[in-house]
Amino acid sequence: MAKTKLIDVAKRAGVSNSTVSQYLNGRFDYMSEKTKLRIQKAISELDYVPNPIARSLKMNKTKTIGVIVRDITGFYTSRTIRGIDDYCKNSEYNLLIYNTDVDPKVEAKSLDTLNQLRVDGIIIASSGQNTDLINRYSDNGLPIVHFQLEHDGQEKNIIISDYRKAAFEATEYLIQLGHKRICFVTQDFNQVKSRKDRFLGYADALQKHAIPMDQSLIKYWHRETGFEQSPIEYLHTENPPSVFFTQHLAITTELLSVLNAANIVIPDDVSLLGFDDIPMAEYFKVPITVITQNPYEIGRQATKLLLNNINSKTPASEKIMIPCSLIKRLSCKQV
Missing domain, CATH: 3.40.50.2300 (Response regulator)
Known part of the structure; x- marks a missing residue:
């Protein structure tokens, strides 16, 4: 069975291709309620699924960010990813997560792959061994935010604990x-x-x-x-x-x-x-x-900073320090 195309939806709804495109992108300013309902009905009847790659090429955005972590099984890392994911869901962004096992070669390959996939930005807990590569992508306009560790103090955007x-x-x-x-x-x-x-x-x-x-x-x-x-x-x-x-x-x-x-x-x-x-x-x-x-908050703040840089015409460098807490239990005695 042939895959339904945008032109098929337009024919079924009796509107132009551009009108369907405007509907899919949420631009309803000059669209009547009847037109919206006809397009919605045509999409449902034809079981049409928009092509995200084609849309991203037109919009120059994929609505996707990459996350590169050192150890995805770690308690800190998993909570950070949860904070990133929750913020992305509320902002209608998707995640691509890469685990490096603290291997600089895997990290470099992950950076290259995410760039080739045209992600809108990257959040990374880096090994500190790919500074030149990260700076090259950042200088070429790819927003990148660091978290977990500050290596040389020259990271342009970073969220870390105090x-x-x-x-x-x-x-x-x-x-x-x-x-x-x-x-x-x-x-x-x-x-x-x-x-x-x-x-x-x-x-x-x-x-x-x-x-x-x-x-x-x-x-x-x-x-x-x-x-x-x-x-x-x-x-x-x-x-x-x-x-x-x-x-x-x-x-x-x-x-x-x-x-x-x-x-x-x-x-x-x-x-x-x-x-x-x-x-x-x-x-x-x-x-x-x-x-x-507070890794969950670090994840949220890192995503907020990244999306601000993605959507800003003049992104600024920022370092944000998140407070830690001392939890007193029974393993330390008075001497």
Whole structure:
């Protein structure tokens, strides 16, 4: 059976092709109610479905945005995507989602593919390894908004959590509980501004309370290999930490596994405060104190900024900081 075309709808309704086109695009200013009803009836009878590609070519817009994420299964990422999707639904936009597994090559291919698909804009949690490619597309007029991590501080449009303030408030809370040996467990932060901001917040709180910075309390974790030094070994040193302050959900969950396997009891043996909430953490035997971000709102704000840039003749660069919250549970004790 041949696919119904716009010209078939026009013939059935007894109107011109341009009148049907105006109806489909919602331009009813000079259209009588009878004409609208005839077109609507013809569309229904012929089971006509507009060709979105043809319409996008005429309008120079696809009403579609691309979203590139590092790990689609992550709690933070899934909530961000929900915020993006909800905002898009209310704005009649569609999503194309690409997962990179933090692979710069996959990320570059995703950017190229979305550009070829003529998306109206892109929201990206980038690896930081495709800056030149992203800037080239942005300079050529493709609106791009970053989220999750700020890498070099040169991102033109970005929505991120206020990492420095959050880390400061969390560290100060630990200090107020009497902790002075606060082990800051992080990924390498020299090339990622957002990670460095967390460290600076930690350092700011130590400085405010006249606690000397001890470099031996800065411990590193790698996505592929885990902890550089065993947390258990570190707890058995002469001057161990009284609390671990972890900077990523994956670090927190791996640390919990290591401590549990060694029968280390939280908070009796060591306290723990983590960055990013753990799903269902309130049901743990010892609920974990965390800094929680607002990924849903980050998704909404990123989409709002992107659509504003898509629809603006003179888009402006903007950096928006979303506050975090400290959720106090039972994993941090007074010392």
